[in-house]
Amino acid sequence: MAIEKIDTLVVGAGQAGIAMSEHLTGHGVPHLVLEKNRIAEAWRTGRWDSLVANGPAWHDRFPNLEFTGTDPEAFAGKERVAEYFAEYAERIKAPVRTGVEVTSAARIEGQGGFRVETSDGVIEAQRIVAATGAFQQPVIPPVVPEGADVTQLHSFHYRNPDQLPEGAVLVVGAGSSGAQIADELNRAGRKVYLSVGPHDRPPRIYRGRDFVWWLGVLGLWDQAAMEPGKEHVTISVSGAYGGRTMDFRRLAGEGVTLLGLTESYEAGVLNFAGDLQDNIASGDADYLKLLDLADAYVARTGIDLPEEPDARRAFPDPECLTDPVRALDLAKEGISTILWATGFRQDFSWMQVDAFDAQGRPQHQRGVSAEPGIYFLGLPWQTRRGSTFIWGVWHDAKHVADQIAIQRHYEGYRRPGGPRADAV
Secondary structure (H helix, E strand, C coil), X not given: CCCEEEEEEEECCCHHHHHHHHHHHHCCCCEEEEECCCCCHHHHHCCCCCCECCCCCCCCCCCCCCCCCCCCCCCCEHHHHHHHHHHHHHHCCCCEEECCCEEEEEECCCCCXXXXXXXXXXXXXXXXXXXXXXXXXXXXXXXXXXXXXXXXEEHHHCCCHHHCCCXXXXXXXXXXXXXXXXXXXXXXXXXXXXXXXXXXXXXXEECCEEHHHHHHHCCCCCCCCCCCCCCXXXXXXXXXXXXXXXXXXXXXXXXXXXXXXXXXXXXXXXXXXXXXXXXXXXXXXXXHHHHHHHHHHHHHHCCCCCCCHHHHCCCCCCHXXXXXXXXXXXXXXXXXXXXXXXXXXXXXXXXXXXXXXCCCCECEECCEECCCCEEEXXXXXXXXXXXXXXXXXXXXXXXXXXXXXXXXXXXXXXXXXXXXXXXX
């Protein structure tokens, strides 16, 4: 088979790959986007049935296309989000090739560029943008043996309450996914236990404005680096049921039993750390900090937004918080399922290039790799706090495309009357 040649190969046609294509097209960079499934496949099959976007439709979008048929203040469902990216790809005429999996990429020594093996043949590319995103390989901690008498699945594979066997459910992880799934299961009549680790907990709406607006006017989306010590702190926010602040005391009052961080397992018993009160208190402090910043902004600017004193009134402390459970006998409590909402790891095993540290993490500066010709897009905190959000990845893609265009400019330089620089 003939070897296909392209200037820039983008791997992945989710939000990162589509954004990358738009900016490359704007620079006139010949490129191809490969996707092993369908456009935005993770939104279609890597999310539960009732998932909605975590931000309102006016905010969680690319700048050049609004969500049609969706109230700007509403939270678009996962299928609508997937359709949005497909519509966007068609609108910008993105050169997407679906159903093609990239299996390996390696530098072509002495020639420049990379040889890319795919399920549809070989491609040679001068540059590669890994736009496979932050949610690649679901991670289940090795706490409970696979042979234990309980169903275990990751939130990536959860769809709805009817999918699970009868019985109580332990949800491990109280970020946005774990908290929303625990809420859904509880509303469906299941007995739910929720293991709560360190988390940030913003208000959904305060003084009439969504928290995404507050982060914007306060400049917090542009925070360049995570605060020290918060590397494993997740955010718990939800657009479900019209959008409500995720309050764990409220969940407990509605029937969910809160637990500390899941620690160990032995002979059918799960043990939990004694950190539940600290984790809840830390989440409360994060919540109140944003209220304080918002109030200060109103006072400073004089903007006319109504006061909201009720936002500072806490729900009563449930018994599971004042007297935390430290161990659960799964059989005794009727727990038939452990649902692990414990995040993902990135998988760049297909890239045989010198672009990673000893732990396999990309080495880059705002998406520009330490390995010439290799770029990354869609990484957490790639340039700012908002990098993994729909609008944030669009801006990151612009920077990466700018750097590619600059590099091509130098490569294409010709001395007066002489050959191109790359031909010398």
